[in-house]
Amino acid sequence: MRLTADKLAARRGEDLLFSDISFDLGAGEALILTGRNGSGKSTLLRVVAGLLRPERGTVTWAAPGSDISVRASEACHYLGHRNAMKAELSVAENLSFWKSFFGDFDGGTALSVHEAADRVGLEGITHLPFGYLSAGQQRRMAFAKLLVAHRPVWILDEPTAALDTRAEATFTDLIREHLDRGGLLLAATHQPLGLEGTQELQMTGFAGVMEEAW
Amino acid sequence: MTALLLRDLKLSVRAGGGALIGVLFFMTVVAVIPFGVGPDLNLLSRIGPAIVWIGALLSALLGLDRLFQTEREDGSLDLILMQEHPLVLTVLVKCLAHWVANCLPLVIAAPLLGLFMNMSEVAIGAVTLTLLVGTPALTFIGAVGAAVAVALPRGGLLVSILVLPLAIPVLIFGVSASYAAVQDPAPFMPPFLILIAITMFFAVLGPLGAALALRNAGD
Numbered sequence: 001m002r003l004t005a006d007k008l009a010a011r012r013g014e015d016l017l018f019s020d021i022s023f024d025l026g027a028g029e030a031l032i033l034t035g036r037n038g039s040g041k042s043t044l045l046r047v048v049a050g051l052l053r054p055e056r057g058t059v060t061w062a063a064p065g066s067d068i069s070v071r072a073s074e075a076c077h078y079l080g081h082r083n084a085m086k087a088e089l090s091v092a093e094n095l096s097f098w099k100s101f102f103g104d105f106d107g108g109t110a111l112s113v114h115e116a117a118d119r120v121g122l123e124g125i126t127h128l129p130f131g132y133l134s135a136g137q138q139r140r141m142a143f144a145k146l147l148v149a150h151r152p153v154w155i156l157d158e159p160t161a162a163l164d165t166r167a168e169a170t171f172t173d174l175i176r177e178h179l180d181r182g183g184l185l186l187a188a189t190h191q192p193l194g195l196e197g198t199q200e201l202q203m204t205g206f207a208g209v210m211e212e213a214w
Numbered sequence: 215m216t217a218l219l220l221r222d223l224k225l226s227v228r229a230g231g232g233a234l235i236g237v238l239f240f241m242t243v244v245a246v247i248p249f250g251v252g253p254d255l256n257l258l259s260r261i262g263p264a265i266v267w268i269g270a271l272l273s274a275l276l277g278l279d280r281l282f283q284t285e286r287e288d289g290s291l292d293l294i295l296m297q298e299h300p301l302v303l304t305v306l307v308k309c310l311a312h313w314v315a316n317c318l319p320l321v322i323a324a325p326l327l328g329l330f331m332n333m334s335e336v337a338i339g340a341v342t343l344t345l346l347v348g349t350p351a352l353t354f355i356g357a358v359g360a361a362v363a364v365a366l367p368r369g370g371l372l373v374s375i376l377v378l379p380l381a382i383p384v385l386i387f388g389v390s391a392s393y394a395a396v397q398d399p400a401p402f403m404p405p406f407l408i409l410i411a412i413t414m415f416f417a418v419l420g421p422l423g424a425a426l427a428l429r430n431a432g433d
Contacts, residue, residue, distance in 0.1 A: 051292050073296040082289030088228040089221070100217035102297065 001027045001063045001152055003048075003072060003184055008057035010040070010047050016055065017043050018203065027152075030175075030185035030195055035203030041188035042081075044203065045157050048186060049078040063106070063152070075105055077151040079159055083142035087131030091117065091141050094130050099148040108150030116147035121170060135162040143171060154178060156187040169194075215299065215307050222311030225284075232277050237319040240273035244327040255332045262331030263341050263392035269327070270320045270345055271352065271385050275377065277316050278356035279363060279370040281308060282428065286364050291428070301425040309350075309357050309421060317349040340395030340402070344409060348388040351413040354420030355380045361427035384412055 002024060009019035017040040025031055033041040046052040048059050050073030061072040085094045095113040104110055117123045120140040130138065139162050146154060154175070160168050172194045179185060179195075187193065226233040247265050248258060285291040294304055324345050328338035359377040363369030391405035 046292075049292070050296055070298075074298045076296060078292060078296060080289050080292060082287075084289035084293050086221075086225060086288065086290070088225055093221070093224070097217050097221045098293070102293075 001061075001182065001184065003059070003061055003075070003153055003186075005048060005059050006057050008044070008047055008059070009055040010043050010052060011055045012040075012043060019056070021057075021201070023199070023201065025153075025184045025186070025199075027182040027184065028179050030179055030187070030198040032193065032195075032198050032200050033186070033188040033203055034190075034200060039203040041203050042157050045078070045155050045186065045188055046080075049073050049076055049155050051078070061153075065106075072153075075151060076153040076155050077146045077149075078155045078157075079142060079146060080157045081161075083138050084145070085130045085138065085142060087129065089130060090127055091122075091130050091133070092126040095126070095141070095144060095148050098145050102149030102151075104150040105152060108152070110150045111147045113148055116144040117141070119147055119170075119174060120144045121167070136164060136167060139163055140167055140170075143174070147174070152182070153184040153186065156185070156189075158189060159187060160189065160191050160193070215303065218304065218307050219311045222308060223315055226311070226315035232280065233315040233319065236273040236276050236316045237323050239276055240269050240320050240323060241327065243269040243272060245330060248330060259332040259334065259337070262328060262333040263337055263396075264389050265331060266324055266327055266333075266341050267345070267385055267389045267392065270317075270324065270349065271381060273320055274317050274349055274352040275356060275374040275381070277312075278353070278360050278377070279373040281312055281357060281360040282364045282424075283360070283369065291364070295428065301428065302421045305357060305361075305421040305424045305428070306417075309353050309424075312357075313350050313353045317353060321345045321349060334396060337392065337396045340392045344388040344391045344406065347406075347413055348384050348409050351384045351409075351416045352377075352381055354413075354416040355384075357420050358423040358427065361424035361431070364428065364431050380416075384409065387412065 004024045006022050008021045010017050021044065023031055033044060035041055043052060047054045050071060059072045061070055061075045092113055095116060099110070099113060111119065113126070114123065117126050120143055122137060122140055125133070130141065133141065143159065159171060163171070175185060175193065176195065244266055251257060282291060285294065295301065321342060324342045325338050328341055333341070355377045356373065359373040362376065363373050366372060387405045387409040391402060391409055394400035394402040394405060
């Protein structure tokens, strides 16, 4: 399994936010993006997740026996700033919707809704509407969303925002477990996640105004 | 996909879902007409089908802007766009859920409002039938507008104005089929069949256009 980015460049407004970013991640490897606010971490993650079109470059996903036409985004879980859960529905309803909507990617099985809630330490409150939870609990439940469907790649954008130290430790454990099972991780963060053997990519922000695209 | 359909239906009946808002607005619009034009029963029954159709059109447009906007606000849209399912199919399912939650109640309320307008049984039946086959077209057309305006914070009125020109043919053929059922020389079937054709046409084109707009809405 390889997630490869080749010479990515993305534009925000008129200026290129970054250019010529390449990386190559194999099974069990993690890439941590660091850099100050506005340096393009989230943009890069959204480009890899297929949510923004890159100005140049490609993101490709390759796995043994997999179809070449599989878009990279289909192999990814994306946890952005927003939790993608409905405040009106109960936690269990939210999670079981995403579980059946996502489905499992080739070659993996996922936890049930109950187990996933258990892993993030909130098993007793799945009957509550999501809107009733505190910001930290909501973030944990959003993380549980990654566990209910199998995806080899996790793309996490500031995963530990609004979390206490215990929850951070739980997240680190879950991420480590994911990597041990051969998963890939791409994360943007300010706090160190406490992982060993990760690659780091320092984002520097505006790569300068390049030649006009037209 | 069934999960998406069920979730959208659930959301529409929960707090803030707005499924009942449309039908309440429909009732308000039609119920004030008799007070406005006065108790002239002949006049009421003559304008009845048109008033019921106009009321249904406006109510159907009312909740459309929220179709994709709520998904975008909480980040669900990102995840929906990333999946393997064809986006066109996802949009189609969302349209169907929206129709069942917002437009089907209008169709069900139409006979009652027909009584307000002193319409005959045949006219009531014709209006209900034309609404049943015509309102899906409004949803599919509106989905394109909702997808185009998904990134705009106050897109509600804009969506209605964007899709109104495309919704006019639905209104024209819906009303003319309803009148044809009660007025003798005009045949019922031709406008009714054209109405069905419009619905089927937009059932294909609407989700395609909406999916294209959503893919390009990147922020």
